[in-house]
Amino acid sequence: MSAFDEYSEILQFDYPLAGRTWLKVGGPAQMYAEPRSIDELQGLVMTAESEGMPVRVLGGGSNLLVREEGVSGLVIHLNADHFGEITVEGTTIHAGGAALLSSVVSEGVKAGLAGLETLVGIPGTIGGAIKGNAGSRHGEIGEFVSSVDVMTLRGERFTRSGDELTFGYRFSSVNELLVLGAELSLKPGDAEELARRMRQIWITKKATQPYSFQSAGCIFKNPRGLSAGVLIEKSGLKGTRVGGAEVSDRHANFIVTNEGATSADVRNLIDLIKSQVHDKHGIELELEIQVW
Numbered sequence: 001m002s003a004f005d006e007y008s009e010i011l012q013f014d015y016p017l018a019g020r021t022w023l024k025v026g027g028p029a030q031m032y033a034e035p036r037s038i039d040e041l042q043g044l045v046m047t048a049e050s051e052g053m054p055v056r057v058l059g060g061g062s063n064l065l066v067r068e069e070g071v072s073g074l075v076i077h078l079n080a081d082h083f084g085e086i087t088v089e090g091t092t093i094h095a096g097g098a099a100l101l102s103s104v105v106s107e108g109v110k111a112g113l114a115g116l117e118t119l120v121g122i123p124g125t126i127g128g129a130i131k132g133n134a135g136s137r138h139g140e141i142g143e144f145v146s147s148v149d150v151m152t153l154r155g156e157r158f159t160r161s162g163d164e165l166t167f168g169y170r171f172s173s174v175n176e177l178l179v180l181g182a183e184l185s186l187k188p189g190d191a192e193e194l195a196r197r198m199r200q201i202w203i204t205k206k207a208t209q210p211y212s213f214q215s216a217g218c219i220f221k222n223p224r225g226l227s228a229g230v231l232i233e234k235s236g237l238k239g240t241r242v243g244g245a246e247v248s249d250r251h252a253n254f255i256v257t258n259e260g261a262t263s264a265d266v267r268n269l270i271d272l273i274k275s276q277v278h279d280k281h282g283i284e285l286e287l288e289i290q291v292w
Protein backbone atom coordinates (compact mmCIF):
# COMPACT_ATOMS: atom_id res chain seq x y z
CA MET A 1 0.00 0.00 0.00
CA SER A 2 1.47 3.34 -1.03
CA ALA A 3 0.31 6.86 -0.22
CA PHE A 4 0.07 7.41 -3.98
CA ASP A 5 -2.32 4.47 -4.63
CA GLU A 6 -5.24 6.87 -4.82
CA TYR A 7 -3.62 8.45 -7.90
CA SER A 8 -2.78 5.21 -9.74
CA GLU A 9 -5.01 6.20 -12.68
CA ILE A 10 -2.91 9.24 -13.47
CA LEU A 11 0.55 8.25 -12.22
CA GLN A 12 3.17 6.91 -14.58
CA PHE A 13 6.58 5.62 -13.53
CA ASP A 14 9.88 6.06 -15.37
CA TYR A 15 8.11 8.41 -17.76
CA PRO A 16 10.31 9.56 -20.68
CA LEU A 17 10.56 13.37 -20.63
CA ALA A 18 12.60 13.95 -23.81
CA GLY A 19 9.53 14.04 -26.06
CA ARG A 20 7.96 16.63 -23.75
CA THR A 21 10.83 19.09 -24.27
CA TRP A 22 11.71 21.13 -27.32
CA LEU A 23 15.33 19.90 -27.24
CA LYS A 24 14.08 16.28 -27.33
CA VAL A 25 16.87 14.94 -25.14
CA GLY A 26 17.23 13.68 -21.56
CA GLY A 27 16.02 10.91 -19.32
CA PRO A 28 12.79 9.92 -17.53
CA ALA A 29 10.85 11.22 -14.54
CA GLN A 30 10.64 8.80 -11.62
CA MET A 31 6.91 9.65 -11.40
CA TYR A 32 4.77 11.72 -13.78
CA ALA A 33 1.16 12.86 -13.55
CA GLU A 34 -1.38 15.01 -15.35
CA PRO A 35 -4.06 15.76 -12.75
CA ARG A 36 -7.63 16.05 -14.04
CA SER A 37 -8.98 18.56 -11.55
CA ILE A 38 -7.82 21.12 -9.04
CA ASP A 39 -8.75 18.78 -6.15
CA GLU A 40 -6.75 15.93 -7.66
CA LEU A 41 -3.80 18.29 -8.20
CA GLN A 42 -3.99 19.55 -4.62
CA GLY A 43 -4.24 16.04 -3.17
CA LEU A 44 -1.27 14.88 -5.22
CA VAL A 45 0.89 17.84 -4.18
CA MET A 46 -0.02 17.31 -0.50
CA THR A 47 0.75 13.59 -0.73
CA ALA A 48 4.13 14.31 -2.32
CA GLU A 49 4.86 16.84 0.44
CA SER A 50 3.97 14.41 3.21
CA GLU A 51 6.06 11.66 1.57
CA GLY A 52 9.05 14.01 1.20
CA MET A 53 8.93 13.53 -2.57
CA PRO A 54 10.39 16.42 -4.63
CA VAL A 55 7.92 17.93 -7.12
CA ARG A 56 8.65 19.75 -10.37
CA VAL A 57 6.26 21.35 -12.82
CA LEU A 58 6.56 20.86 -16.55
CA GLY A 59 4.95 23.39 -18.88
CA GLY A 60 5.53 23.30 -22.62
CA GLY A 61 9.16 22.18 -22.14
CA SER A 62 10.45 25.00 -24.34
CA ASN A 63 12.98 26.36 -21.84
CA LEU A 64 14.17 23.10 -20.39
CA LEU A 65 17.12 20.70 -20.60
CA VAL A 66 16.60 17.36 -18.82
CA ARG A 67 19.79 15.51 -17.79
CA GLU A 68 20.49 12.05 -19.20
CA GLU A 69 19.81 10.39 -15.83
CA GLY A 70 16.37 12.00 -15.63
CA VAL A 71 14.76 13.42 -12.50
CA SER A 72 13.89 11.83 -9.20
CA GLY A 73 10.54 12.61 -7.61
CA LEU A 74 7.29 13.67 -9.20
CA VAL A 75 6.85 15.74 -12.36
CA ILE A 76 3.42 17.35 -12.71
CA HIS A 77 2.19 18.56 -16.07
CA LEU A 78 -0.90 20.74 -16.16
CA ASN A 79 -2.94 19.58 -19.10
CA ALA A 80 -4.55 22.31 -21.20
CA ASP A 81 -7.89 20.43 -21.22
CA HIS A 82 -8.24 20.98 -17.48
CA PHE A 83 -6.07 24.03 -16.73
CA GLY A 84 -5.93 25.89 -20.03
CA GLU A 85 -9.08 27.97 -20.24
CA ILE A 86 -8.82 31.46 -21.77
CA THR A 87 -11.57 34.04 -21.31
CA VAL A 88 -11.72 37.67 -22.36
CA GLU A 89 -13.71 40.12 -20.25
CA GLY A 90 -13.50 43.76 -21.32
CA THR A 91 -9.78 44.59 -21.34
CA THR A 92 -8.87 41.66 -19.09
CA ILE A 93 -7.79 38.18 -20.13
CA HIS A 94 -8.02 35.28 -17.67
CA ALA A 95 -5.79 32.39 -18.67
CA GLY A 96 -5.19 29.01 -17.06
CA GLY A 97 -1.59 28.09 -16.24
CA ALA A 98 -1.54 25.48 -19.02
CA ALA A 99 -2.93 27.80 -21.71
CA LEU A 100 -0.49 28.22 -24.57
CA LEU A 101 1.02 31.70 -24.60
CA SER A 102 0.52 31.75 -28.38
CA SER A 103 -3.24 31.18 -27.95
CA VAL A 104 -3.47 33.93 -25.34
CA VAL A 105 -1.56 36.29 -27.65
CA SER A 106 -3.88 35.60 -30.57
CA GLU A 107 -7.02 35.89 -28.40
CA GLY A 108 -5.77 39.29 -27.21
CA VAL A 109 -5.07 40.54 -30.73
CA LYS A 110 -8.40 39.20 -32.01
CA ALA A 111 -10.22 41.04 -29.23
CA GLY A 112 -8.39 44.29 -30.09
CA LEU A 113 -6.39 44.31 -26.84
CA ALA A 114 -2.92 45.82 -27.06
CA GLY A 115 0.27 44.55 -25.42
CA LEU A 116 0.59 40.82 -25.92
CA GLU A 117 1.25 41.04 -29.68
CA THR A 118 4.95 41.62 -28.87
CA LEU A 119 5.13 38.11 -27.38
CA VAL A 120 4.38 36.42 -30.70
CA GLY A 121 6.56 33.41 -31.46
CA ILE A 122 7.38 32.55 -27.83
CA PRO A 123 6.45 28.90 -27.30
CA GLY A 124 5.23 27.39 -24.04
CA THR A 125 2.52 28.04 -21.50
CA ILE A 126 1.28 30.95 -19.41
CA GLY A 127 2.76 29.23 -16.32
CA GLY A 128 6.23 29.00 -17.88
CA ALA A 129 5.99 32.54 -19.27
CA ILE A 130 5.10 34.02 -15.88
CA LYS A 131 7.81 32.05 -14.05
CA GLY A 132 10.50 33.39 -16.39
CA ASN A 133 8.87 36.73 -17.38
CA ALA A 134 9.05 35.70 -21.02
CA GLY A 135 9.60 38.44 -23.55
CA SER A 136 12.06 40.23 -25.74
CA ARG A 137 13.24 43.76 -26.43
CA HIS A 138 9.70 44.44 -27.71
CA GLY A 139 8.05 43.70 -24.34
CA GLU A 140 7.64 41.19 -21.51
CA ILE A 141 4.59 39.40 -20.12
CA GLY A 142 5.14 40.83 -16.61
CA GLU A 143 4.05 44.28 -17.84
CA PHE A 144 0.50 42.96 -18.21
CA VAL A 145 0.12 40.56 -15.29
CA SER A 146 -2.27 41.96 -12.68
CA SER A 147 -2.74 38.82 -10.58
CA VAL A 148 -1.52 35.24 -10.43
CA ASP A 149 -3.23 32.24 -8.81
CA VAL A 150 -0.66 29.93 -7.27
CA MET A 151 -0.35 26.67 -5.35
CA THR A 152 2.46 26.10 -2.85
CA LEU A 153 4.47 22.95 -2.20
CA ARG A 154 2.05 22.24 0.66
CA GLY A 155 -0.97 22.49 -1.60
CA GLU A 156 -2.09 25.89 -0.30
CA ARG A 157 -3.74 28.17 -2.85
CA PHE A 158 -3.73 31.94 -2.97
CA THR A 159 -3.64 34.89 -5.34
CA ARG A 160 -0.68 37.23 -5.71
CA SER A 161 -1.32 40.77 -6.92
CA GLY A 162 -0.09 44.36 -6.59
CA ASP A 163 3.15 44.64 -4.60
CA GLU A 164 3.39 40.85 -4.37
CA LEU A 165 4.26 40.73 -8.05
CA THR A 166 7.63 41.92 -9.34
CA PHE A 167 9.12 41.14 -12.72
CA GLY A 168 12.58 41.75 -14.12
CA TYR A 169 14.73 40.44 -16.96
CA ARG A 170 13.83 36.72 -17.11
CA PHE A 171 12.85 37.04 -13.43
CA SER A 172 9.56 36.82 -11.59
CA SER A 173 8.77 37.03 -7.88
CA VAL A 174 6.28 34.19 -8.33
CA ASN A 175 8.27 31.48 -6.57
CA GLU A 176 5.51 29.09 -5.53
CA LEU A 177 5.40 25.57 -6.96
CA LEU A 178 2.56 26.13 -9.41
CA VAL A 179 1.06 28.90 -11.49
CA LEU A 180 -2.60 27.87 -11.78
CA GLY A 181 -3.69 30.88 -13.79
CA ALA A 182 -3.31 34.59 -14.27
CA GLU A 183 -5.18 37.76 -15.05
CA LEU A 184 -3.68 40.01 -17.74
CA SER A 185 -4.73 43.67 -17.93
CA LEU A 186 -4.48 45.15 -21.42
CA LYS A 187 -5.29 48.36 -23.22
CA PRO A 188 -7.87 48.78 -25.96
CA GLY A 189 -6.31 48.86 -29.44
CA ASP A 190 -7.16 48.36 -33.07
CA ALA A 191 -7.32 44.65 -33.92
CA GLU A 192 -6.06 45.13 -37.49
CA GLU A 193 -3.17 47.34 -36.42
CA LEU A 194 -2.22 44.88 -33.67
CA ALA A 195 -2.33 41.97 -36.10
CA ARG A 196 -0.05 43.91 -38.48
CA ARG A 197 2.44 44.64 -35.69
CA MET A 198 2.35 41.01 -34.58
CA ARG A 199 3.05 39.82 -38.12
CA GLN A 200 6.00 42.21 -38.46
CA ILE A 201 7.60 41.01 -35.21
CA TRP A 202 6.98 37.39 -36.22
CA ILE A 203 8.65 37.89 -39.62
CA THR A 204 11.73 39.42 -37.95
CA LYS A 205 11.89 36.61 -35.38
CA LYS A 206 11.57 33.88 -37.99
CA ALA A 207 14.37 35.45 -40.02
CA THR A 208 16.75 35.69 -37.08
CA GLN A 209 15.98 32.59 -34.97
CA PRO A 210 16.18 28.87 -35.87
CA TYR A 211 12.44 28.14 -35.56
CA SER A 212 12.49 25.04 -37.72
CA PHE A 213 15.11 23.34 -35.53
CA GLN A 214 14.89 21.72 -32.09
CA SER A 215 16.04 24.28 -29.52
CA ALA A 216 15.17 25.76 -26.12
CA GLY A 217 15.31 29.41 -27.16
CA CYS A 218 18.19 31.50 -25.84
CA ILE A 219 20.55 29.36 -23.77
CA PHE A 220 22.19 32.24 -21.87
CA LYS A 221 20.90 35.48 -20.38
CA ASN A 222 22.26 38.65 -21.92
CA PRO A 223 24.88 40.16 -19.60
CA ARG A 224 23.95 43.75 -18.64
CA GLY A 225 24.21 45.98 -21.72
CA LEU A 226 25.59 43.16 -23.88
CA SER A 227 24.24 40.44 -26.14
CA ALA A 228 25.15 36.84 -25.26
CA GLY A 229 24.61 35.91 -28.93
CA VAL A 230 27.12 38.53 -30.13
CA LEU A 231 29.70 37.42 -27.54
CA ILE A 232 29.31 33.79 -28.65
CA GLU A 233 29.51 34.75 -32.32
CA LYS A 234 32.60 36.93 -31.70
CA SER A 235 34.19 33.94 -29.98
CA GLY A 236 33.97 32.16 -33.33
CA LEU A 237 31.54 29.55 -32.05
CA LYS A 238 28.70 29.69 -34.61
CA GLY A 239 28.25 26.21 -36.07
CA THR A 240 30.43 24.54 -33.38
CA ARG A 241 29.27 20.99 -32.66
CA VAL A 242 29.59 18.60 -29.75
CA GLY A 243 28.08 15.28 -30.78
CA GLY A 244 24.59 16.07 -32.04
CA ALA A 245 24.37 19.51 -30.39
CA GLU A 246 25.27 22.58 -32.41
CA VAL A 247 25.53 26.35 -31.97
CA SER A 248 22.93 27.67 -34.41
CA ASP A 249 24.42 29.51 -37.37
CA ARG A 250 21.29 31.69 -37.46
CA HIS A 251 21.46 32.89 -33.83
CA ALA A 252 24.53 32.05 -31.75
CA ASN A 253 22.64 32.07 -28.44
CA PHE A 254 20.57 29.07 -29.61
CA ILE A 255 21.80 25.48 -29.35
CA VAL A 256 20.00 23.17 -31.75
CA THR A 257 19.88 19.40 -31.39
CA ASN A 258 20.28 17.13 -34.39
CA GLU A 259 19.38 13.48 -34.68
CA GLY A 260 21.28 11.36 -32.15
CA ALA A 261 21.99 14.31 -29.84
CA THR A 262 22.14 13.61 -26.11
CA SER A 263 21.60 15.78 -23.09
CA ALA A 264 25.32 15.41 -22.30
CA ASP A 265 26.15 16.82 -25.77
CA VAL A 266 24.12 19.94 -24.97
CA ARG A 267 25.70 20.35 -21.53
CA ASN A 268 29.21 19.84 -22.91
CA LEU A 269 28.54 22.42 -25.60
CA ILE A 270 27.24 24.84 -22.95
CA ASP A 271 30.46 24.35 -20.95
CA LEU A 272 32.57 24.90 -24.06
CA ILE A 273 30.73 28.14 -24.90
CA LYS A 274 31.05 29.41 -21.33
CA SER A 275 34.78 28.76 -21.16
CA GLN A 276 35.54 30.23 -24.61
CA VAL A 277 33.48 33.39 -23.95
CA HIS A 278 35.19 33.73 -20.57
CA ASP A 279 38.66 33.29 -22.08
CA LYS A 280 38.05 35.71 -24.97
CA HIS A 281 35.87 38.35 -23.29
CA GLY A 282 36.32 37.83 -19.54
CA ILE A 283 32.55 37.45 -19.13
CA GLU A 284 30.79 34.70 -17.18
CA LEU A 285 27.62 33.73 -19.06
CA GLU A 286 24.62 32.75 -16.96
CA LEU A 287 22.12 30.12 -18.09
CA GLU A 288 18.65 31.25 -19.14
CA ILE A 289 17.32 27.72 -19.64
CA GLN A 290 16.33 25.51 -16.71
CA VAL A 291 18.35 22.32 -16.25
CA TRP A 292 16.65 19.37 -14.50
Ligand SMILES: Cc1cc2nc3c(=O)[nH]c(=O)nc-3n(C[C@H](O)[C@H](O)[C@H](O)COP(=O)(O)OP(=O)(O)OC[C@H]3O[C@@H](n4cnc5c(N)ncnc54)[C@H](O)[C@@H]3O)c2cc1C
Pocket residue numbers: 022056057058059060061062063064078097098121122123124125126127128129130131132133134135136176177178179180209210211215216217218290
Ligand atom coordinates in the same frame (compact mmCIF):
# COMPACT_ATOMS: atom_id res chain seq x y z
C1 LIG B 1 12.14 28.66 -30.67
C2 LIG B 1 12.06 29.27 -29.29
C3 LIG B 1 11.97 30.65 -29.14
C4 LIG B 1 11.91 31.23 -27.88
N1 LIG B 1 11.83 32.59 -27.77
C5 LIG B 1 11.75 33.16 -26.54
C6 LIG B 1 11.64 34.58 -26.41
O1 LIG B 1 11.62 35.35 -27.38
N2 LIG B 1 11.56 35.10 -25.15
C7 LIG B 1 11.56 34.31 -24.03
O2 LIG B 1 11.47 34.84 -22.91
N3 LIG B 1 11.66 32.96 -24.14
C8 LIG B 1 11.76 32.37 -25.35
N4 LIG B 1 11.86 31.01 -25.46
C9 LIG B 1 11.94 30.19 -24.23
C10 LIG B 1 10.58 29.65 -23.74
O3 LIG B 1 9.65 29.58 -24.78
C11 LIG B 1 10.01 30.49 -22.61
O4 LIG B 1 10.91 30.53 -21.54
C12 LIG B 1 8.66 29.94 -22.12
O5 LIG B 1 8.02 30.93 -21.36
C13 LIG B 1 8.77 28.65 -21.32
O6 LIG B 1 7.45 28.16 -21.07
P1 LIG B 1 7.17 26.60 -20.95
O7 LIG B 1 5.74 26.43 -20.61
O8 LIG B 1 7.65 25.88 -22.14
O9 LIG B 1 8.04 26.24 -19.67
P2 LIG B 1 8.94 24.95 -19.42
O10 LIG B 1 10.09 24.94 -20.35
O11 LIG B 1 8.10 23.73 -19.35
O12 LIG B 1 9.47 25.26 -17.94
C14 LIG B 1 10.30 26.37 -17.70
C15 LIG B 1 10.23 26.71 -16.21
O13 LIG B 1 8.91 27.16 -15.88
C16 LIG B 1 8.34 26.35 -14.86
N5 LIG B 1 6.91 26.19 -15.14
C17 LIG B 1 6.31 25.86 -16.31
N6 LIG B 1 4.96 25.86 -16.15
C18 LIG B 1 4.72 26.19 -14.86
C19 LIG B 1 3.53 26.35 -14.06
N7 LIG B 1 2.30 26.20 -14.54
N8 LIG B 1 3.68 26.69 -12.76
C20 LIG B 1 4.91 26.86 -12.23
N9 LIG B 1 6.06 26.73 -12.92
C21 LIG B 1 5.96 26.40 -14.22
C22 LIG B 1 9.09 25.02 -14.94
O14 LIG B 1 9.04 24.34 -13.69
C23 LIG B 1 10.48 25.47 -15.32
O15 LIG B 1 11.19 25.91 -14.18
C24 LIG B 1 11.92 30.41 -26.72
C25 LIG B 1 11.99 29.01 -26.86
C26 LIG B 1 12.07 28.44 -28.13
C27 LIG B 1 12.13 26.94 -28.25
